[in-house]
Amino acid sequence: MTGAPSENIQKTLNDPRLQLAIYAASGRLMDHRATAVQTEVLPEYQDLRTQANQIKKHTIENLDYYLEQLEANVVAHGGQVVFCRDGQEVADFVLGLAKKNDARLIVKSKSMTSEEIHFNERLAHHQLEAVETDLGEYIIQLAHQRPYHIVAPALHLTRYDVADIFTERLGVEREVVPENQTKIARAVLREKFLQADIGVTGANFLIADSGAVVVVENEGNARLSSSTPKIHIAVAGIEKLIPRAQDLAVFLDLLGRSATGQPLTVYTSFLSGPRRGDEVDGPDEFYLVLLDNGRTKLLVDPEKRQSLYCIRCGACLNHCPVYRKIGGHNYPWVYSGPIGAIITPQFHDITENGWLPFASSLCGACAEVCPVKIEIPKLLLKLRSEVTDVKRQHGASGLERFAFRMFAWVMAHPKIYLLGGRIGAILAPLVPPVGPLKKWASQRTLPRPAKQSFHQLWAARKRK
Amino acid sequence: MTSRDQILADIRTALGRTAGQRPAPLTAPLLRGPRFDRDLYIQTFVQRFEKLAGKAFAVPDAAAVLPQLSPLLDGKRVVASHAPFLDTCGITALPQVQSGFSGRDALRDACAAADIGITSADYALAETGTLVMLSSRQEARLVSLLPPVHVAIVPRSRILANLDELLTLLPKPAEQSSSMVLITGPSRTADIEQILIRGVHGPGEIYAVIVENA
Numbered sequence: 001m002t003g004a005p006s007e008n009i010q011k012t013l014n015d016p017r018l019q020l021a022i023y024a025a026s027g028r029l030m031d032h033r034a035t036a037v038q039t040e041v042l043p044e045y046q047d048l049r050t051q052a053n054q055i056k057k058h059t060i061e062n063l064d065y066y067l068e069q070l071e072a073n074v075v076a077h078g079g080q081v082v083f084c085r086d087g088q089e090v091a092d093f094v095l096g097l098a099k100k101n102d103a104r105l106i107v108k109s110k111s112m113t114s115e116e117i118h119f120n121e122r123l124a125h126h127q128l129e130a131v132e133t134d135l136g137e138y139i140i141q142l143a144h145q146r147p148y149h150i151v152a153p154a155l156h157l158t159r160y161d162v163a164d165i166f167t168e169r170l171g172v173e174r175e176v177v178p179e180n181q182t183k184i185a186r187a188v189l190r191e192k193f194l195q196a197d198i199g200v201t202g203a204n205f206l207i208a209d210s211g212a213v214v215v216v217e218n219e220g221n222a223r224l225s226s227s228t229p230k231i232h233i234a235v236a237g238i239e240k241l242i243p244r245a246q247d248l249a250v251f252l253d254l255l256g257r258s259a260t261g262q263p264l265t266v267y268t269s270f271l272s273g274p275r276r277g278d279e280v281d282g283p284d285e286f287y288l289v290l291l292d293n294g295r296t297k298l299l300v301d302p303e304k305r306q307s308l309y310c311i312r313c314g315a316c317l318n319h320c321p322v323y324r325k326i327g328g329h330n331y332p333w334v335y336s337g338p339i340g341a342i343i344t345p346q347f348h349d350i351t352e353n354g355w356l357p358f359a360s361s362l363c364g365a366c367a368e369v370c371p372v373k374i375e376i377p378k379l380l381l382k383l384r385s386e387v388t389d390v391k392r393q394h395g396a397s398g399l400e401r402f403a404f405r406m407f408a409w410v411m412a413h414p415k416i417y418l419l420g421g422r423i424g425a426i427l428a429p430l431v432p433p434v435g436p437l438k439k440w441a442s443q444r445t446l447p448r449p450a451k452q453s454f455h456q457l458w459a460a461r462k463r464k
Numbered sequence: 465m466t467s468r469d470q471i472l473a474d475i476r477t478a479l480g481r482t483a484g485q486r487p488a489p490l491t492a493p494l495l496r497g498p499r500f501d502r503d504l505y506i507q508t509f510v511q512r513f514e515k516l517a518g519k520a521f522a523v524p525d526a527a528a529v530l531p532q533l534s535p536l537l538d539g540k541r542v543v544a545s546h547a548p549f550l551d552t553c554g555i556t557a558l559p560q561v562q563s564g565f566s567g568r569d570a571l572r573d574a575c576a577a578a579d580i581g582i583t584s585a586d587y588a589l590a591e592t593g594t595l596v597m598l599s600s601r602q603e604a605r606l607v608s609l610l611p612p613v614h615v616a617i618v619p620r621s622r623i624l625a626n627l628d629e630l631l632t633l634l635p636k637p638a639e640q641s642s643s644m645v646l647i648t649g650p651s652r653t654a655d656i657e658q659i660l661i662r663g664v665h666g667p668g669e670i671y672a673v674i675v676e677n678a
Contacts, residue, residue, distance in 0.1 A: 025658050044496070051493060062487035064475040077638060083468035135664055136655030154655050162656055178656040182664050189665065194576060210638035220609060220651040220666025227605040227643070228572070238471065243490060245636055249628045250493050260654075264592050264627070267666065268646040272638035280546075280604035281568045282642055292471045299478035 004355040009330050018156060022327050025155045026318040032261025033315060033369065042257070051250045053373040056309035059208075059241050063299070066208040066241050067290065073211025077273030079286035086293050087117025090235065093289065094119075094198075098128050101231065103197030107189075109215070109222035110134035111202025112150060112312055113237050113291060115334040119200075130200065131192050133221035135185055142169040148328035149336070150314040151259045156327060189221070199225035199283070203236035204311065205251060206288075209244045212272035213288060216255060216265040223267055232283040234271070238290050239308035245270070251311065254371035258313035294347040304379060307343050309372040316366035316376060322359055332356070338366035342379045350383070351390050357383035418455060425449035495632050498591075498625030505590045505623045506674050512593030513672050516649030517662065520593075520672040522620075529553040529617055529673055536615070536671070537561075540579040543571075543611060546602045547584035549678070553617055555582055565604070575610035581667070582615045583608050587633075588672070591626040592648055595672065599643035608647065614667040619678035 012018055037045045059066055071081045084090045097103070106123065108114065108130050120130040120141065132141040136154035140147060143165045147153035154162075163176045166184060175181055201222050203213035213234040215222045226232045242251060248270075256262040275282030299305050317323045317337030328336040332353045333344045341356040357380045366376040392401070410417050428449055433441035452460075465473070476482065500508060510520040523532050530553065537560065544550050544563040556563045561582070565571035575581060583603055587596035595616050599605050608614045624630055627646075637644040651666030662668040 021657075028658055044494075047494075055490065055493070058487065058490050061479060062481070062485075063479065064472050064481060064483070065485065065487055067472065067475070073638070077642065081468075083466070083471050085467045085470060089467055133665070134655070135653045139655070152655065152658070155658075157656070159656055178659045179661050181656060182653060182661045186664055190576075193665075194572070207638075210636050212638045218652050218654075219664045221664075223605070223609055223645065224665055227609065238475075244493070245634075245638070246495065246631045247493050249495050249631050252627060262648075264594060264646060264648040266647065266649050266652055268648075270637050270644040270646075271642065273642050275599070275642050278601040279599050279642060280565065280571055280601065281606050282599055286642075290471075292467075292474070296471060296474035296478055299475060 004359060005330055005332075009326050012327050012330060013325060017158070018327065019325070021156055021158070022324055025149075025152060026324050029152070029260060029314070029318040033258055033318070034261075036257035036261040036263060042253070048250055048253055049371055049373050052254055052311075052371055053309065055242060055247050055250065056372050057306070059243055060239065060299070060305055060308050063238065063241065066243055067238060069208040069243075070206055070211060070241060070288075073209065074273065074286075074288050075211070077211050077286075078276075079211065079273040079288060082287055082289045084289055084291050084293075086291075087119070087122060090117055090119065090289055090291060091122035093287075094123060094200075094233065095126055095128065097231065097233075097287070098198065101197060103231070104129065105192065105196045106130040106198045106200055107133050107192050107196040107221075107225045107229065108200040109202065109217065109225040110137050110153070111200070111235055112147070112334060113202050114200065114235050115147060117291070117293060119235070131189070131196075133189050133192070133225060134217070134219060135182060138185055138189065139165060142166070146329070146334055149317055150312050150339075152314070156329070193224045193228045196225075196229045198231045198233060199227075199229040200233045200235060201225050203234050203240055203288075204255065205248065206236055206241045206290075207243075207245050207248075207270075207272075208241055210270075210272055212245070212270055214248065215269045215271065216252070216267070217269075218260075218262075218266040220267060223269055226269060226271055227282055230283055231285045231287070232271070232274070233287045233289060235289045235291065238292060238295055239310075255311055255313055258315040258369065258371040298343075298346050303382065304346060306374050307339075307346060307379060309374050310339050310343070311372060312339075313371055315369040315371065319365040319369050321361055321363060321365070326359075338376045338380075339374075342374075342376055342383060345383055345387070350386055351394075354387040354391070357381075357387060418453075421453055421455070425453065495628040496626065498629065500590075500625075505625070506620060506676065508590040509588055509593060509623055509672070509674065512591065513649075514593075516593050518593065518649060518670040518672060520674065522674040522676055524675075525677045526553045526675055529555070529675060530558075532673060533615065533671075536613075537580065541577060542580045542582060543574050543578040543607055544582040545584065545604060545607045548602065549584045549619060550582060550617060552678075553675070555617070571604055572606055572610070575604075575606040578611040580613040580615060581607040581609075581611035582617065585616045585618045585622060585672075587630055588616075588618050588623045588674075589626050589630060589646070590623055594627075595647040595670075596630060597645045597647065598637070598641040599645075600641055605643055605645070608645075609666055612663060612667055613669045613671070614647075615671040615673070617673045617675065620674055620676045621678065623674070
């Protein structure tokens with residue numbers, strides 16, 4: 001069982017610049033969301049959440065039916081659907097298609113699903129260049145890092161970091177003004193858009209009754225990725241489905257507001273198939289890659305399957321007291337924060353990152369702001385008990401088990417308990433902080449035992 | 465077994481379902497009506513559009529469009545879509561305006577070199593200040609995307625209250641077009657230190673001209 005990356009977490013906690021960046025950015029996103037969902041602006045907010053939850057529940061519980069409907073409608077609009085079990089199958093498909101079309105360059109818009117399968121790295125091994133085009137993603141791709149936040153990937157970097165990265169990777173003169181940095185990126189990426197053979201996007205929603213993918217964004221890079229090259233590939237997890245285009249009235253009202261406080265993001269693209277006969281532009285070929293990569297495993301448990309309702313708005317990260325201290329890179333997988341803490345152990349072996357469900361104060365803020373009402377704290381508790389069960393089976397915690405058995409015995413014997421309490425009160429201040437106590441004491445001050453215990457006070461009161 | 469069949473089989477096993485089993489009916493999503501009077505559509509649209517840092521004007525009729533736009537278009541390279549309404553407004557007759565592309569590559573090169581792209585819009589949503597563009601023979605995707613400035617000339621009759629009204633009118637947008645895009649403000653990013661910057665990949669400036677008697 002791997003433990004929490006304590007050293008790296010300590011480093012993050014001791015970095016005042018990073019602490020300020022995380023705190024300020026998540027705080028701002030919290031404020032924006034709060035303004036956008038307040039009753040005066042969106043009186044039906046709670047009702048929309050309930051509807052979103054019901055629609056997702058219904059879709060996930062009938063996932064095979066809606067996947068087949070989606071597939072039939074994509075095909076009816078001239079597109080193709082490619083089911084992939086894992087990242088390797090996605091890479092094989094894209095490489096095959098690239099080879100067939102003699103493609104060298106892929107432009108890519110932001111997609112957590114593609115991050116999840118290390119899409120770019122897999123293709124790079126075969127000399128196929130995939131360029132991230134979302135500004136934040138482009139910066140972190142140049143810096144060889146992974147996203148720090150689901151919607152704000154470069155949240156942890158300053159303009160000075162960006163200046164260094166651009167100077168080093170692009171060979172441009174040092175530029176520290178974000179507006180000019182954006183212009184540099186725009187110019188480089190505009191060329192890529194015009195040269196690219198294939199455009200890859202993610203999908204925020206898959207619309208079963210339309211055979212469509214819906215992509216929301218602010219920059220225009222997803223529009224460019226899906227419209228400039230001759231081939232468009234959308235890569236999405238199978239859980240992104242919703243049954244009907246009309247359901248967007250519920251989900252689009254929630255997604256932008258929960259993520260950045262925008263009633264609608266700048267661009268919402270509703271795309272189905274390649275360009276039609278009389279359309280002037282658009283791709284000639286359209287492929288929808290539907291990825292499992294562990295998702296079907298999450299369907300088995302009726303309670304835990306709600307983890308798949310997530311629409312990746314990032315609100316739970318912004319509101320999480322743990323994320324706001326330890327940041328995104330201390331989580332073991334691309335999905336960080338509370339949603340990462342519940343899906344990482346389920347996608348991977350539960351023992352692999354068993355510490356994750358425990359890294360929570362269970363304050364419940366995540367559940368309160370989740371637009372699709374995932375019961376994150378409840379799932380954290382459920383996963384904790386599963387991790388503990390596995391540990392017990394593996395007998396890895398003999399000492400812990402012994403301690404709890406002793407505890408149970410003492411609690412069942414009042415005289416021993418009282419005696420222990422009295423001895424403890426005398427000894428506790430004298431015990432030096434060594435062994436396991438050392439770590440505990442490094443973050444806490446042991447309160448001085450009261451002069452009289454509750455039992456003693458009670459007895460004295462009775463005597464009066 | 466193919467990956468497709470494997471995935472569908474895994475799903476069915478996990479959910480205890482059989483192939484082709486129909487789901488229980490799902491209630492239709494509640495679509496909201498307008499929150500304000502139809503007389504206020506133009507005013508609301510203009511207000512919201514400008515709040516997003518766009519510039520919006522309402523003009524009485526098609527003849528008033530050119531006088532409104534000429535200061536913006538003077539001396540610029542302009543690409544216009546094939547929307548018939550742009551002919552009505554006299555846009556396509558201007559000497560600096562290129563229009564009527566038949567080939568995709570020619571259109572793309574012109575858009576990439578243009579200062580301004582002019583389109584109409586299939587719909588506009590008052591509540592959010594949104595332009596709705598369906599790709600078609602008349603409206604290409606790239607005219608509203610590649611040039612740094614986008615101008616949309618919209619007949620008043622195309623203004624709807626909100627997204628809900630759009631989805632009531634177009635319950636299945638994919639039947640009309642391969643692409644429907646909602647444009648809500650100029651292209652923007654806040655990826656560096658959360659500082660708002662406009663015009664990262666799409667147009668950094670957008671204009672809407674609402675034609676009242678159209």
